[in-house]
Amino acid sequence: MIWLTWRQFRAQTLAAGGALALLALYLIHLGNQIDAFADTRVAGCAGEACRVALMELRRGYSDTVAVIGLALMAAPALIGIFWGAPLVARELEERTDRLVWNQSVTRTRWLVAKLTVIGLSSALVTGVFSLLLTWAVSRYDAAVGDRFAAMNFAARNIVPIGYGLFAFVLGTVAGMVARRTLPAMAVTLVAFTALQLLVPSVVRQHLMPPVTETIALDASVMNSGVGLGLQDDNTIHLHGYHVPGGWALQDASQVFKADGSPYTGDDARRCIAAADGVEATIACTVAQHLHFQHTYQPGNRYWAFQWIELSLYTALSLLLAAFGFAWLRRRV
Known part of the structure; x- marks a missing residue:
């Protein structure tokens, strides 16, 4: 055969x-x-x-x-x-x-x-x-x-x-x-x-539980190509952050002050008004000891995801094949 x-x-x-x-x-x-x-x-x-x-x-x-x-x-x-x-x-x-x-x-x-x-x-x-x-x-x-x-x-x-x-x-x-x-x-x-x-x-x-970390908004983060955006509720959200090699599961993260309260547009404007130039504004922002939470899949899970998804499609193939055998014997 x-x-x-x-x-x-x-x-x-x-x-x-x-x-x-x-x-x-x-x-x-x-x-x-x-x-x-x-x-x-x-x-x-x-x-x-x-x-x-x-x-x-x-x-x-x-x-x-x-x-x-x-x-x-x-x-x-x-x-x-x-x-x-x-x-x-x-x-x-x-x-x-x-x-x-x-x-x-x-x-x-x-x-x-x-x-x-x-x-x-x-x-x-x-x-x-x-x-x-x-x-x-x-x-x-x-x-x-x-x-x-x-x-x-x-x-x-x-x-x-x-x-x-x-x-x-x-x-x-x-x-x-x-x-x-x-x-x-x-x-x-x-x-x-x-x-x-x-x-x-x-x-x-x-396929695997994500990791959520609290990350300080320091100079390295501010200089990594991220952006701060003002939302309709006057809170500030961070856009564009990602862990090297990781998979970010959120587009933006809300920024918080050291005491846990939301960082607002009024707080950001005070830095912009007081500072002279981009570097000074960044330094002023970092000095406020801000932080945010980032949810992601770490890069070292890449091969685990590959094997899990391969196994998932293989299992679906076997289930479909079993259904096909049953259908062939009873209906065809």
């Missing part, structure tokens, strides 16, 4: 292999370009030269990295649409199931072989694509990237393996239920896209 599955699936396998080979050649070229730029302009830089080099690195490669990342995020959806959705739906649509599932091989064994061979191929395709991209842009990510950013997280390392496997199983089960290829493709695309939007915006940040 595995040999038969390979015979039926070899055209798609060879096409995917050829696309990966071409992609590998391009990503090797891109990775060498980024490495050369980082070695000559970024490594060992300091001060203004470093700032200019990072700006040029971002300007020169950000669009390319984003486009390839989007292609990787789209790959699982395409696998679910073109590999998963027609797998059973085409048999039902063309009535070939009456021949295929009345031979010596049972429908359960038929589905086991299909899900195993093609499912592993799906995971392999997205996994190899992800590892190639991760290697090619590693120096770019280290210099200007944010590993927890939604698109970066979904297009690096091991998580795309789970996306590819889940999308394929989702498409297969959608084909069983819909019994028509085109509706199954549409359902697969909508369901997978919805989940890819839901997980990073709602679920991912709760």
